[in-house]
Amino acid sequence: MKKILALVLALCMVFALAACGESSAPAATATEAPAADAATEAPAAEPAELKVAMITDYGDITDQSFNQTTYEACKEYCEANGLEFSYFKPASDSDEDRVAQIEAAIDESYTCIVMPGFAFANAIKSTVNEYPEVTFVALDVGAGDLGSDFTVPENLYCAVYQEELCGYMAGYAAVKLGYTKLGFLGGMAVPAVVRYGYGYVQGIDAAAKELGLTDVTVNYAYGNQFYGDADITAAMDTWYQDGTEVVFACGGGIYTSAAEAAAKVGGKVIGVDVDQSGIIDGDYGEGMTVTSAMKGLAATVKTELTAIQAGEFKGGVIDTLGLVSENPDENYVQIPATTQFEDGKFTAEDYAALVKAMLNGEITVSNDISMTASDFAADITLNDLGNLK
Numbered sequence: 310m311k312k313i314l315a316l317v318l319a320l321c322m323v324f325a326l327a328a329c330g331e332s333s334a335p336a337a338t339a340t341e342a343p344a345a346d347a348a349t350e351a352p353a354a355e356p357a358e359l360k361v362a363m364i365t366d367y368g369d370i371t372d373q374s375f376n377q378t379t380y381e382a383c384k385e386y387c388e389a390n391g392l393e394f395s396y397f398k399p400a401s402d403s404d405e406d407r408v409a410q411i412e413a414a415i416d417e418s419y420t421c422i423v424m425p426g427f428a429f430a431n432a433i434k435s436t437v438n439e440y441p442e443v444t445f446v447a448l449d450v451g452a453g454d455l456g457s458d459f460t461v462p463e464n465l466y467c468a469v470y471q472e473e474l475c476g477y478m479a480g481y482a483a484v485k486l487g488y489t490k491l492g493f494l495g496g497m498a499v500p501a502v503v504r505y506g507y508g509y510v511q512g513i514d515a516a517a518k519e520l521g522l523t524d525v526t527v528n529y530a531y532g533n534q535f536y537g538d539a540d541i542t543a544a545m546d547t548w549y550q551d552g553t554e555v556v557f558a559c560g561g562g563i564y565t566s567a568a569e570a571a572a573k574v575g576g577k578v579i580g581v582d583v584d585q586s587g588i589i590d591g592d593y594g595e596g597m598t599v600t601s602a603m604k605g606l607a608a609t610v611k612t613e614l615t616a617i618q619a620g621e622f623k624g625g626v627i628d629t630l631g632l633v634s635e636n637p638d639e640n641y642v643q644i645p646a647t648t649q650f651e652d653g654k655f656t657a658e659d660y661a662a663l664v665k666a667m668l669n670g671e672i673t674v675s676n677d678i679s680m681t682a683s684d685f686a687a688d689i690t691l692n693d694l695g696n697l698k
Contacts, residue, residue: 359421359618361387362414363396364407366426367535367561370396373588374561374581375606379425379448382607386614395419407432415440421617422446423610427499430454437465444622446613448606452627453500463625468609471631472501473676474667475602475642476508477515479557479579481663482600482648484516484525485655488554488577492528493682494545494567496535496560498696503678505559505581505602510685511674518688528553529682530694537566544697545570555579555599568593582606584645600648605630605641632668637661 363383370380380396387394397414399406411422411432424433425448434455437445441464451469461467483491493509495502510527517525528548532541541563545556549570555577558564564585567578572593580589580601589598609630616622630641637643637660650656666672675685683691 358393359614360393360419361421361423361614362394362417362419363423363425364410364414364429364432365396365398366424366428367402369398372562373585374583375425375449378583378606379423379610382610383423383614386611390614390618392618393419402428404431404435408435411436415443420444421614423448425449425606427451427454427501430456433465434459437462440464444617444624446610448609449501449604450627451500461625461627466613466622466624467627468613469627469629470501470604471629471642471674471676472504472602472604473508473511473674474631475604475644476505476557476559477512477667477672477674478642478644478660478663479600479602480509480512480514481516482512482644482655482660483555483557483579484513484520484522485659486599486649486651487654488599489517489522489525490552490554491526492545492548492553492556492567493530494541494556494558494560494563495531496563497533498531500678502531502560504676505557506682507676507678507680507685508674509557509559509602510682510689510691514685514687514689515672523688525689527682527686527689527691528694529691531696532560532563532566533696533698535561535563537563537569541566541697542569546573549574549576557581557602559602564589568597571597584647586645586647596649598647598649600644603643603645605643608641632664635661635665635668637664640664 361383363380365376368376370376383394397410399410407429414422421444423446427450429447430450433447433450443464445465447465447467449469450467491513493506495506513525513527545567548556556567557579558567559581564578564580568589571578577599578589578597579599580586582604584601584603586598586601590596632640634640681693683693
């Protein structure tokens with residue numbers, strides 16, 4: 310495709326030079342001020358029609374996580390605004406297949422590519438500068454994923470989230486709701502997962518201190534993968550059978566191992582990224598999901614597509630998104646309305662007060678991933694078990 314485009318452009322330049330006798334000035338864009346004498350200038354080219362393509366990451370559009378949330382947000386926006394939308398699924402979990410699907414979408418004239426997840430970093434570096442006419446939106450892709458030698462171009466917008474804040478909310482809520490034997494099962498120890506975990510521990514520690522509890526314990530481990538399997542389920546069986554009441558399962562499909570083990574003993578699970586109560590409760594037992602630590606993926610998608618359609622896209626940045634309002638529902642990090650709020654313990658009003666205190670700086674949460682989980686356990690006992698595999 311690139312060779313064909315280069316040939317077409319070269320032929321266009323030849324014809325332009327033959328007709329005008331000199332090279333032409335750059336065409337005006339939609340954001341430029343109109344010329345003083347419009348009668349003497351050719352009209353500016355119409356911007357390309359917005360056509361949105363989403364490329365899936367691990368799993369598919371029914372994963373109740375990044376893919377499904379991003380897919381549904383893109384689809385809803387495009388249907389509401391009369392835009393063409395489709396999704397493309399890589400044949401495997403490889404950079405080459407992600408690049409292939411990005412290029413397939415561009416070959417089909419899609420002008421905006423939406424990509425959910427840090428695993429797109431290498432595919433981004435291979436494509437965005439090759440297709441400056443295409444707009445790219447990357448969710449959960451940060452500077453650490455892209456590398457210090459990569460400069461974010463004007464046709465790329467990246468969003469990362471303050472996972473430590475919603476992790477804190479989830480841990481704080483769990484202890485306030487009466488749980489004292491907790492666990493954290495991370496996927497791989499990538500920055501986003503680590504921030505979730507460290508925020509979770511800080512929230513647990515803060516709630517334990519407020520309540521004067523001295524018997525709160527946390528088992529803390531990573532599965533070293535983003536999916537559950539028999540080995541990790543066996544480890545979770547041990548946790549729950551030894552008294553763990555609730556596990557924050559943080560990392561793609563790894564929640565399946567926590568949920569399978571919890572179902573055997575009436576245990577609980579905390580979801581991640583999106584409200585996972587629907588799939589966890591539906592597949593493993595009603596009422597299993599205490600809460601979920603959520604990112605505003607849908608809100609980010611709709612905000613950026615709105616900006617692109619309005620000609621107000623601001624690329625070349627990596628935005629860090631977190632709290633923007635005292636209203637919990639308006640933030641990019643939150644816990645859902647399905648949280649098992651309980652009068653006298655932790656209510657929706659208590660949650661709103663917590664959000665207000667965090668927004669105002671009365672409560673601060675560290676995102677320093679150079680520390681260890683144990684560094685945040687001042688009033689609780691934390692068992693750092695490293696990688697389970």
